[in-house]
Amino acid sequence: MVDPPILQMTGIRKTFPGVVALDGVDFSLRPGEVHALMGENGAGKSTLIKVLTGVYGIDAGDITLDGAPVRFGGPLQAQQAGISTVYQEVNLCANLSVAENIFIGREPRRFGKIRWSEMRRRSAELLAGLDLHLDVAAPLGTYSLAIQQMVAIARAIDISAKVLILDEPTSSLDASEVERLFQVMRRLKRDGVAILFISHFLDQVYAVADRMTVLRNGTLIGEYATAELTQMQLVTKMIGKELTVLERLEEEPRTVTADAPRQPIVEAHELGRTGAIAPFELAIRGGEIVGLAGLLGSGRTELARLLFGADRPDHGTLKIDGRPVTLRTPRMAMNHGIAFSSENRRTEGVVGELSVRENIVLALQASRGWSRPIPRRKQDELVERYIKTLGIRPADPDVAVRNLSGGNQQKVLLARWLITEPRLLIVDEPTRGIDVGAKAEIQRLLVELADGGMAVLFVSAELEEVLRLSHKIEVLRERHLIEEVDNTGGGVDADRIMQAIASGAKS
Template identity: 60%
Template sequence: MKVNTPIIEMIDISKIFPGVRALSNVSFRLFPGEVHSLMGENGAGKSTLVKVLTGVHNHDGGTIQIEEQPMEVISPLHAQQLGISTVYQEVNLCPNLSVVENIFIGRELMKRGFIDWKKMNKRAEELLAKLNINIDVTKELSTYSVAIQQMVAIARSLNISSKVLILDEPTSSLDVNEVNQLFECINNLKKEGMAILFISHFLDQVYEISDRITVLRNGEFIGEYLTEDLPRLELISKMVGKELKQLENKLNTEEKEEEPSKNDLFLEAVKLTKKGKIQPFDLKLYSGEIYGLAGLLGSGRTEMARLLFGADKVDEGEIKMKGQTIQLNSPKQAIRNGVAFCSENRKAEGIIPELSIRENMILAIQGIKGWFKYIPHKKQVEIADEYIRLLNINPPNPEQLIKNLSGGNQQKVLLARWLITNPNLLILDEPTRGIDVGAKAEIQKLMLELKDEGKSILFISSELEEVVRTCRRIAVLRDRQKISEIKNNEQIDHQYIMQEIAGGN
């Protein structure tokens, strides 16, 4: 294989799931001795492409070449045998076993019918030394930090493979020093000729470590670029599918220029932080305003929202509500203080698919009342009918199973669940993702009506035009930190927000 020849080349790869074309004629190349980043928003096809490469999914079209030879990768085990190893975002190891056991699990070295612990310990230490890690390999994995566990996962991969290493969101739970340690390891592996596929939503990290970038959008190949030749703003534009010259500003400036009164301050976060999730941030939310969070996936938007809802425990900082310091250590406490949270992942953290519309709607209010103060069935039906009419939910049958509804109508049911609790602060994390234009318009209209009623709304959306159109103030996040706050006016448009996300130039 020539030096300038890809070790892996995927040509016109297509993958179809029932009702969904996940990949459409996607191409990808990976060269020895380079770090190649795969970029794209949610649903772009990154995970599907990796799963095709590693034999989790078969492909419906196209070819895969490994070292210039056509190859059908039939399983993850087959991929490992071909020299392709993957380290996933969630470290897939056994914390109750020792470091050496994790590195050699399933491939133990034997001597005269017994495990050769001495040889395995020495080999484990050698593998970790290549990563500049010097630890006691006989100790239980759980005694070490997430960063060390990540390095152990890489060492395990090196023990299997010496050709291709796929790192899927490897820095998602690491702090700055741990990321630097990982990057030093990656650079050492690159110098040894290993090909590394790096998947991350952190722009700064991508530009620091990558030699090449491939961009996917909506399951399609957008382009392959040398990192040094692709400005950040252009990368973002290619990922979100907005040509800058086509961006339009549809502000209602009269609404956005109103200054809130200090007496209207509902919630204030002071130096709030969660290690490995979000760096310290300040935030003020006023009654009767929609406050937007803008940033790419992985920028810290959801992490910020989860702290304000008590879904994640705060490490440092404080939350004040109407001037009084409060503890939000659980969603239950948040709900009792008038905070509601509509998660971005409605399937995993929202709907209960086997329950009806009515049953899904009354979950939160029943939780507040307690299960010993059961809401009578007749009252439940009255509540469901009211919100079915209010939100135009279709079909208008409270006993219909929610799993049979469209995504837009499922989202409306989740909104109804929280509106029934009459919250003072409604946190909406990607409430319009994956729903049709009509449903989006209805949800945006509802947001404006709630604002007029004096509610506070924290609005998270990857669609920047939505954020600019609806929000009076906008916090811009990048790489787990709030980097700026923008007061919306007629000069602020999508291009401005994208420039802030890219670095402010």
């Protein structure tokens, strides 16, 4: 049963000053299918979506919807024509209520007056259909990112789109929420909705997509049925080289160097913060990678922030090198050799306006104070070294960081902390939303750093990644640290951890 495509894009070309973002790309979408758009960062996925929804104009090519040529002036027009989008970042208004976020722009009205009670009732019904039971009158900002994302999807679904674009909707959802989303997607599929799905998680794509279109560097590589392409073949098409790095890393046995110091660098006793993370015990030694596993909202980030002084604990003690300390500010943690790379790269990590050079030296400069500038020659030397080691692209220290891709921004952030030569490096989701190649490079880097004697606290939503890198895994569930699993032999499997997360067994 091959339906004619509802959406057809042919020969799409889009250029920005100095860059060809899309070059002769074709794309077609049939009703009742989930179609994955695959490619590394910078392949042109986001640009293609923005071109489709009219955020950008196109330089050449045709777009037809239901057989008729269309050219949208913006997301509003696209939405009216039946194309709704849920973007990677939650693009809602946190100050408005949940109900308003679902209905704004198309509120139920009588004589031009918004019918608030009707709107609340319908929102509650809609969300209940997704197993979400929220106070729809509460401001959206009082809910977690995952919930906000689900609200965004609810909004898009309710617009009863012919075409639903999901741009990385799963990156802030935990496994059960992802499954729920997939159920919704399958239901929509049965109803004949065409879904364009973007995700960095290959497994998710294989779980839900019927067909996929692969882009690389702004050009079309091909269109494939999911069933006919193995994951390995797909990855090869996406990055155009064999995944040697990734494979080699998986082979590496995980062992702590024998002469690792026994004195922990950081010890937490009954450390906790009300509403963020329940009191926990944790010791991190030099040369080891400690992984934090748990679902979204389980308190992973909150735990990490306490160790960096980004938030203040209201319970327990923290010892560094055996001596009790109080970390009131990030700066105090830095003075003890602790570094923290936030999960929110763009808002809490890099300063987009500043150059690569300035971003890389920022933390070191901050710890020296304003009156002792790092000499320019020293800066150049450091920056050049890390641009080379980490493979930051473009390799121009004077380009503004906001012009870099997500993966390269993450590398800049890591470089910033590495030049401070920390003893404990806390990395929160360093590989989220970045392409496979960069991901493997960052994983390898962390292993090397630990081998060199640095302590690493590794936070990631991807269990597989945590298992592969960590010597020790701390399992979190509902803001409690419930179990510590030794992984020095590398023998722990994912089911073991998942069971702990699911059952909440106290050890």
